[in-house]
Amino acid sequence: MNTLHATFTRALDLHHGRVDLGFGAGGRAMAQLVAELFARAFANDYLARGDDGAVLPAPAPGERLVVSTDGHVVSPLFFPGGDIGSLSVHGTVNDLAVMGARPLYLTAGFILEEGFPLAELARIVDSMAAAARTAGVLVVAGDTKVVERGKGDGVFITTAGVGALPAGRDPGGARARPGDAVLVSGGIGEHGMAILAQREALAFESTIVSDSAPLNGLVEALYGAVPAAAIRVLRDPTRGGLATTLNEIAAQSGVGIELEEGTIPVAAPVRAACELLGLDPLYVANEGKLVAVCTAEAADALLAALRAHPLGAQAACIGAVTADPQRFVQIRTGFGGRRMVDWLAGEQLPRIC
Known part of the structure; x- marks a missing residue:
């Protein structure tokens, strides 16, 4: 997300507006979507720089990095107990956690279908941001693409995560032993x-x-x-x-x-x-x-x-x-x-x- 600092004469209509192809074209409309929706929800110092990537502090001495990625295509998008936004955070946080790591940072890629209601997108993004706060992770970079109406299914989200693995922790699928x-x-x-x-x-x-x-x-x-x-x-x-x-x-x-x-x-x-x-x-x-x-x-x-x-x-x-x-x-x-x-x-x- 490198379009955080543009200025706009009219705010997005997050109540009645819909995703259009311009939101994925790389121009002013995309910059406005990023600034008024994603950057607002995921606000942190790393994301606010608006560069093509995030420069992050190294883990503590003796710790190693753990990286994971996951795609989310759940249907329906909203369900009892969650939605695709919170699920996309939980899925990657949990993949890092069961490696023994402390999840630190996420990136997020959104595939949006033309015509998707902005109100529902805002609901998903806000849920995702709340889930990230609860898990104690920051969303530090991302990407948005728009596909034509009928060639997607509302929203797909891909998240990648980075965590720090403390010294001494090494859980792995090959470590089970008889008697465990x-x-x-x-x-x-x-x-x-x-x-x-x-x-x-x-x-x-x-x-x-x-x-x-x-x-x-x-x-x-x-x-x-x-x-x-x-x-x-x-x-x-x-x-x-x-x-x-x-x-x-x-x-x-x-x-x-x-x-x-x-x-x-x-x-x-x-x-x-x-x-x-x-x-x-x-x-x-x-x-x-x-x-x-x-x-x-x-x-x-x-x-x-x-x-x-x-x-x-x-x-x-x-x-x-x-x-x-x-x-x-x-x-x-x-x-x-x-x-x-x-x-x-x-x-x-x-x-x-």
């Missing part, structure tokens, strides 16, 4: 079912609300509770849900994972909706939950730290890592049997993030 405990921070499947219910206008007795939230505070609580080396793996189980995330970890680490069905938290409305629609909550997306694989000795302390945080009140130990050259994820059912928890085949719920 598997923890989850709360009820699964809430985001995917909230999106589906909104998209299909499904009426349930209780509204299902997305769990979309920034996880960096929760991750810091974990690292404050045990030595860093005791935390082997951190992941946010988004697309493909808990099942796919655990299969990824098993494959990376060359281990098996055995789950206890009765310990996996699933809210009653989510469970009922999944049963009605023939879905397995293990495969439904989350946007505000984390999976932690830790040493068995650290499990109780990490559970206590999770449960003491508002985002981890329903945390549970749901299984253990096993020695299995086949790298299978299995679940022990309430009837005493076992079943395979395989990779998700195909796209269960498209455009949920």
